[in-house]
Amino acid sequence: MAWKNMWRNNMRTLITMAAIFFAVILSVIASSLKDGIFNNLVKNVVSFYTGYVQVHKQGYWNEQILDNSFESSAGATRKILSDKNVLTVTSRIESFALASSAAITKGALVAGIEPEKENQITLLKNKIVQGSYLKDNEQAVLLSQGLAERLKLKTNDTVLLIGQGYHGATAAGKYLIKGIVKFGSPELNGKSLFMPLAVAQDFYSANGMVTSYILSLKDTRDLQTTRSTMAEALGPAYEVMTWEELMPDIKQHIASDSNNMKYIQGILYLLICFGIFGTLLMMMVERKFEMGMLLAVGMKKTKLVFLLMVESVFTVITGCLLGIAASIPIVYYLNRHPLKMGGETARIYEKFGFEAIFPTSTSAAIFIHQGMVVLLIGLLLSLYPVYKVIRLDPVTAMKR
Amino acid sequence: MNTVIDAHNISKVYNKETIPVYAVNNVHLHIEKGEFTALVGPSGSGKTTLLNLIGGLDKPDEGQVRINGLDITGLSANQLIDFRLKNIGFVFQSFNLIPVLTAKENVEFIMQLQGVERSKREARVKQLFGQIEMTDKLDSRPAQLSGGQQQRVAVARALATKPQFVLADEPTANLDSQSAANLLDIMAKLNKEEQITFLFSTHDQRVIDRAHRVITLVDGKITSDTATVSTTHDNVSEKK
Ligand SMILES: Nc1ncnc2c1ncn2[C@@H]1O[C@H](COP(=O)(O)OP(=O)(O)O)[C@@H](O)[C@H]1O
Ligand SMILES: [Mg+2]
Numbered sequence: 001m002a003w004k005n006m007w008r009n010n011m012r013t014l015i016t017m018a019a020i021f022f023a024v025i026l027s028v029i030a031s032s033l034k035d036g037i038f039n040n041l042v043k044n045v046v047s048f049y050t051g052y053v054q055v056h057k058q059g060y061w062n063e064q065i066l067d068n069s070f071e072s073s074a075g076a077t078r079k080i081l082s083d084k085n086v087l088t089v090t091s092r093i094e095s096f097a098l099a100s101s102a103a104i105t106k107g108a109l110v111a112g113i114e115p116e117k118e119n120q121i122t123l124l125k126n127k128i129v130q131g132s133y134l135k136d137n138e139q140a141v142l143l144s145q146g147l148a149e150r151l152k153l154k155t156n157d158t159v160l161l162i163g164q165g166y167h168g169a170t171a172a173g174k175y176l177i178k179g180i181v182k183f184g185s186p187e188l189n190g191k192s193l194f195m196p197l198a199v200a201q202d203f204y205s206a207n208g209m210v211t212s213y214i215l216s217l218k219d220t221r222d223l224q225t226t227r228s229t230m231a232e233a234l235g236p237a238y239e240v241m242t243w244e245e246l247m248p249d250i251k252q253h254i255a256s257d258s259n260n261m262k263y264i265q266g267i268l269y270l271l272i273c274f275g276i277f278g279t280l281l282m283m284m285v286e287r288k289f290e291m292g293m294l295l296a297v298g299m300k301k302t303k304l305v306f307l308l309m310v311e312s313v314f315t316v317i318t319g320c321l322l323g324i325a326a327s328i329p330i331v332y333y334l335n336r337h338p339l340k341m342g343g344e345t346a347r348i349y350e351k352f353g354f355e356a357i358f359p360t361s362t363s364a365a366i367f368i369h370q371g372m373v374v375l376l377i378g379l380l381l382s383l384y385p386v387y388k389v390i391r392l393d394p395v396t397a398m399k400r
Numbered sequence: 401m402n403t404v405i406d407a408h409n410i411s412k413v414y415n416k417e418t419i420p421v422y423a424v425n426n427v428h429l430h431i432e433k434g435e436f437t438a439l440v441g442p443s444g445s446g447k448t449t450l451l452n453l454i455g456g457l458d459k460p461d462e463g464q465v466r467i468n469g470l471d472i473t474g475l476s477a478n479q480l481i482d483f484r485l486k487n488i489g490f491v492f493q494s495f496n497l498i499p500v501l502t503a504k505e506n507v508e509f510i511m512q513l514q515g516v517e518r519s520k521r522e523a524r525v526k527q528l529f530g531q532i533e534m535t536d537k538l539d540s541r542p543a544q545l546s547g548g549q550q551q552r553v554a555v556a557r558a559l560a561t562k563p564q565f566v567l568a569d570e571p572t573a574n575l576d577s578q579s580a581a582n583l584l585d586i587m588a589k590l591n592k593e594e595q596i597t598f599l600f601s602t603h604d605q606r607v608i609d610r611a612h613r614v615i616t617l618v619d620g621k622i623t624s625d626t627a628t629v630s631t632t633h634d635n636v637s638e639k640k
Contacts, residue, residue: 289495296457296492297557298485299513300478395457397490 010284013311017319019279023272025330027370030268032331032392033339034261041254042220042243047380048186050246051121051214053227055080058239060211061246066095066166069209070238076121079233080213086338087218089296090117091210093200097163097171099193100152101103108147108193110161112200112210116366123215124181131155131179137198140178146190148180155179159193166206173203272374276381282383292390292397305386312382317373324371334360350359403469404565404597405431405454408523410463412449423449423459425620431599436591438611439601446620447601448569455488455567459479468564485513489558491568491600493611496554497542503549504538506527507557514561517526528556532586548579552586559590564599573606583608 018320053378057070072091080089099108115134117127124142125133134142141159153159157177164170175195183189197318201207217226231240244251294304337358340346407429414421423446423454432439434548443543452458454465456472464471467487475483484490497506504525511521512614529535532552551571558566568587572580584607590596600607 070503290498293490293492293495294498295481295492296455296484297510298481298488300481303513398495 010251012286013315016276016283016312016315017322018278019275020316020319020374021323021326023275024371024374025327026268027265027272027374028324028327028367029330029334029360030261030265031370032360032366033334033358034258034265034360034368035363036335036338037261037358038254039361040357040359041250044368045169048185048247049122049183050243052217052220052223052243053215053230054246055213055215055230055234056211056239056241061239061241064094064211066093066164066206066209066211069093069166069206069211072210072213076112076238077213077233080215080230083226083230083233085222086216086230087145087216088117090114090121090214091197091259092118092212093197093204093206093209094211095163095204097161097203099147099151100160101153101157102161104151106147106150106160107191109188109191110163110193110200110203111196112197112204113194118194118214121214127183128179129180129182131177133194134194135176137196138178139199139228140176140195142179142181142194143177144189144192145180145182146186147193148177150190153177161193161203165204166209169205171203171205175199183328194274207339217374218291230321232278248325254337269373269377273377273381276378277384280381280385286312286390288392288397291392292394295395296398301390301392303387306384308389309382312385313379316378316382318376320371320375323374324367327367331360335362403430404433404435404467405429405599407454408464409464410450410453410460410465412446412453412458413461422620424453427463427620427622429454429615429622430533431597433597434591434595435597436499436588436612437465437599438608438614439599439617440608440614441601441617442603445617447617449600449620450568450617451569451599455490463485485510485561485566489561489563489566491551491554491558491566491571493570493573494615496557497550501540502541503534503545503553506542506553506584507552507560510557512561516561524560525556528559530555531559531590539635545573546579548582551575551579553581555583555587555590556609559596565597568588568598568600570603572602572604580604580607581610 002076019168034250051360055076057068060068078091080086090113092111094109094111097108097110098105099110100106113124113134115136117126119133128142129145131142134140143159146239148154151159155177158174159177160174163171177346181192181194183192195203197210201209217223223244227242231238291304295301338357407427410424410427411422412424414423423492427450429450439450441447449458449461451461454467456465456475459473466472467483470483472480472483488514497503498509501509507525507528510522511524516524517524519569525538526535529538532555534549534552534556537545537549537553545553554571555566555568558568571587572583575583587598587600588610591598605635611628613625613627614624
């Protein structure tokens with residue numbers, strides 16, 4: 001049928017299509033930025049130090065002392081790992097000690113870690129700026145960069161540690177510095193020191209004891225569920241805490257940032273609605289006479305409405321598909337070359353050791369979801385011309 | 401006798417609630433087959449309203465309009481659309497053509513609406529474009545045509561479905577005098593050769609001069625009805 005010719009090469013169709021096209025691109029970018037920022041921040045948080053979830057002896061978080069440590073048991077680890085959402089679990093024993101070089105003494109957070117598992121969760125190996133990473137049971141330590149500077153120590157030097165062990169025992173030892181690690185957080189960078197778990201237990205006279213299990217999760221959205229099922233499985237002797245509880249200020253920042261993004265997205269959708277509606281309105285004004293003429297010479301309204309719908313659906317779907325196609329390279333580009341934030345936000349994030357870069361998420365779901373949202377908006381709004389045509393009276397439509 | 405249009409005592413009132421305006425006031429009108437009639441009168445005299453009532457685009461507040469004996473005032477909106485498609489050809493002052501279609505397609509689509517098959521459409525288009533002397537412009541878009549050419553295509557479109565009569569509301573209002581004369585020549589030729597009934601409104605004296613019958617409308621009332629050229633209709637002169 002030559003009806004197909006009816007709306008060909010139509011400038012208005014192109015304009016509407018362009019409006020839909022840019023709407024899709026904008027909303028895909030906004031949404032993938034939103035998701036990307038959120039994922040990136042959470043990933044940062046986890047590889048920061050705390051992991052997604054920690055298990056302690058009940059009361060440890062309020063009073064972080066060695067006497068609040070617990071005996072690491074295969075049973076407890078098994079219970080934790082039996083949760084399908086848990087990816088890895090590692091143990092730590094953490095306490096404070098004095099670290100000395102020849103002339104200088106500073107307070108240090110001495111953490112015993114399981115080198116390989118620790119690295120899987122917090123990517124400690126990546127933070128090495130000098131020397132090499134720890135091996136199990138090795139009588140050696142990693143020094144944070146700030147602490148090393150203050151003690152004027154470097155790799156292959158020896159550091160002397162003195163402190164209080166489990167149940168009041170004296171803790172003392174001399175260790176080879178195997179590497180220097182750098183943290184973005186001044187707090188961690190200024191005082192942490194790592195050694196293999198067994199070596200630390202020896203130092204603290206706390207054989208078999210740990211202060212915390214650090215967990216990484218498969219699906220990070222199920223944080224709360226995982227926490228509560230685990231708390232139930234482990235019983236009241238343990239406290240289970242999420243990163244959100246361990247670092248409430250960061251949780252706060254992420255929440256407010258992703259909220260801001262939601263507002264931006266809401267405004268964007270509003271703009272999209274206005275943009276598409278504007279073009280449709282313009283189109284209707286321009287076409288009023290044409291439509292009135294068609295009705296006058298004897299075209300049925302149902303036919304006119306049908307043609308209009310076919311045209312809208314075609315325009316909206318084509319615009320959406322083109323928009324999705326065009327946004328893919330843009331989103332991938334922004335994923336490879338993430339936006340960098342400056343100013344106050346950057347400073348806050350850097351304080352916690354996060355780089356304030358905002359890569360986009362390239363998840364296929366975003367393209368589909370945003371494409372659908374705009375499609376829906378477009379189709380709903382294109383009901384407006386249909387409504388106008390249904391109410392169109394040829395006599396008034398053709399009045400000048 | 402072959403009465404095509406028979407308007408009986410029709411009136412159209414606007415602003416009934418506030419100050420009523422009788423756009424068409426108690427009009428009687430007979431048009432016979434083959435007439436070439438001009439409806440004249442100053443702006444606001446009710447020409448468009450009367451043509452809309454006769455064309456079934458609008459309904460009178462009083463009276464009946466019979467086309468070939470059928471009272472169209474009783475038809476539903478959908479029946480009217482169908483009736484217009486099958487019986488009446490329309491030429492408007494402007495916006496006659498769909499800008500995205502070629503001249504040929506603008507004429508063809510109305511036949512498609514009627515379900516005329518392709519070969520017959522092609523033949524009719526060819527014939528009509530010959531009659532409007534535009535065989536070389538079949539594939540031009542409206543924007544590529546002059547105003548006069550656009551109106552000629554509109555006349556072809558109006559005739560495509562072989563209607564009972566053609567209503568033209570100020571078809572020459574946007575044309576220069578040369579194009580207006582040309583359009584009228586073509587309309588007159590079609591009237592003469594094919595016995596097409598034309599009823600057109602105008603306030604252009606040169607156009608009025610070419611009509612065979614002139615009906616004058618003032619304030620919605622017919623003030624005179626004169627046959628200037630002998631047609632099937634007798635000379636009538638009314639004064640109110
Ligand atoms: N839709 C309408 N609402 C109110 N008044 C109208 C409307 N259409 C026409 N009129 C009035 O009816 C009268 C006749 O108008 P019209 O038929 O357009 O005259 P003409 O075509 O001769 O210029 C005018 O006074 C006009 O103002
Ligand atoms: Mg008028």
